Amino acid sequence: MLFNNHTPIYLQIAELLYQKILSGEYRNASRIPSVRDMAVALEVNPNTVTRSYMILQEEGVIENRRGIGYYTNEDAALIVEKKKQKEFLDSEVPSFFARMDQLGLTLNEVLKHLETRKGTIQ
Secondary structure, eight states, X not given: OOOOSSSOXXXXXXXXXXXXXXXXXXXXXXXXXXXXHHHHHHTSOHHHHHHHHHHHHHTXXXXXXXXXXXXXXXXXXXXXXXXHHHHIIIIIHHXXXXXXXXHTOOHHHHHHHHHHTHHHHO
8 A cells, every 4th residue: 555645644544444344345343454464464563553443443433352353343334434424524515615616606507417417427
């Protein structure tokens, strides 16, 4: 994995895990790689992965089952989906509307455009 210099690595690893959960690669209530295995795979310090896992544990996305490893929560996909929806609505939607305003587009124009492309978007 190539890390960017703009975001701390532990947050990028957490983001990677969110994506794997949303894509179904890591299903609800399934085992995920150990800290050591993830650190080796990503070529990072295990402490960095531990920090990522701690964030996901605090959010209720994963849990540490003593002696057997880390598992996704039974509602992991729903938790991550809600988190990502909130992030989208809080950060991307306002900039979208600001850009619309800058370009003089109305919401009706955008909706009309989306309706004409409906078959190509799905």
